[in-house]
Amino acid sequence: MAANSENLQLIARLTPLADVLGAVDSTVQAVAPRAMDLQASVGRVLSSPAVAPSRPASPLALIDGWALNADATLDAGAYAPALLPEIPERVEVGQPMPGGTDSVAPLDAVIVKGERAEALGTVNFGDGVIAFGADCDSSAPLRRAGTRLRITDAAVLTAAGLARVTAREPRFRIVPVRGTMIVTAAARMVADDLDRHGGAARLENAGADLDMIFGADNSDALVVIGGTGGGRNDSSVQTLARAGKIAFHGVALSPGETVAVGFIGSRPVLLLPGRLDAALAGWLVIGRRILARLSGALEEEATTSFALGRKVASTVGVAEFVPVRRSGGQIEPLAAKYLPFSALARADGWILIPAESEGFGPGSTVPVHPWPGSVP
DSSP states (O other), rough: OOOGGSSSSOOOOOHHHHHHHHHHHHHHHOOOOOOEEEEEGSSSSSSBBBBOOOOOOEEESSSSEEOGGGGTTOOTTBBOOOEOOOOOOOEEEEBBBTTTTTTHHHHHHEEEETTTTESSSSOOTTTEOOOOOSSTTTTTBOOTTTTTTHHHHHHHHHTTOOOOOEEEEOEEEEEESSHHHHHHHHHHHHHHHHHTOEEEEEEEOOOOOOOHHHHHHHSSSSEEEEEOOSTTOOHHHHHHHSSSSEEEEESSEETTOOOOEEEEEEEEEEOOSSSSHHHHHHHIIHHHHHHHHHHTOSSOOOOOEEEESSOOOOOOTTTEEEEEETTTTTTEEEESSSEEEHHHHHEEEEEEOTTOOOOTTTEEEEEEEEEOOOOO
């Protein structure tokens, strides 16, 4: 007996990817910020500039040596030492500069004999000195609002005397609809990537009741893995339609055609296919965009341009997610449309072929996005 078409999750049309991303940009709002300890805020997006008091608060010695006034060393040389008006004070790195001094001469650049001191070379104003405010100026933020806090930023802010910053950490709930190995792997992948890119992921057990989750959830966003197609047991889209609204079901993205985006109130919900390659493409292209908007990020993900070693073709009207591998200073496409596990395991990055393009020829320079979790 034929299935009742009213119970199927049929896709009426594939929405252009640009329209989906545009809707995300215009609809998804940044979550409320909160104060966070520096170490806990690494990877999070700052909601307020990170501003530290001017440091150093007074000039400090940059090297070990002799603190003196540079004018006293004019025209000094090894064969014509300059007699200094007094024996200079010896300073060490980080020590405040004595009054009346403006430079530090290296230890071997001054000779002290009894009550007499001579400079063996000219010292310029400011040599060997960290000037007031040279490390950071209270009028200039160390890190702007809307930028992601990096490990080095945390070290810099700690050294500058800051212990806390104000940042955004969107809370995501990740729901695998089935306990299959592929769906479970995809859910864990999304959760791990979220944690690495400034979100807080809560991973549910497989098979959780979607109606209950949609009705009682208090996260900032939800990601559901599986149940987006037209199979007998696929019902994720219909369940979301009952709890909220579906903005798009069916995206012109390959792989990932059955991706759906919706909302429960103002909370975005991303429904990803149960195929690993399609879930990966949908998450990286659309899911990370949702995360960026919830985080209030102003920066786009950094890409590096490489030349293609061979042609990669594409179907006009559909954006194509293509994993690539670096080879001899170029990149090679590994697969398209269906991405086998072997291609995903060998990838160093990915490219996105726009829907209006038929692909790229050999030698074309294209922007490459880093593969999730890869080491640069």
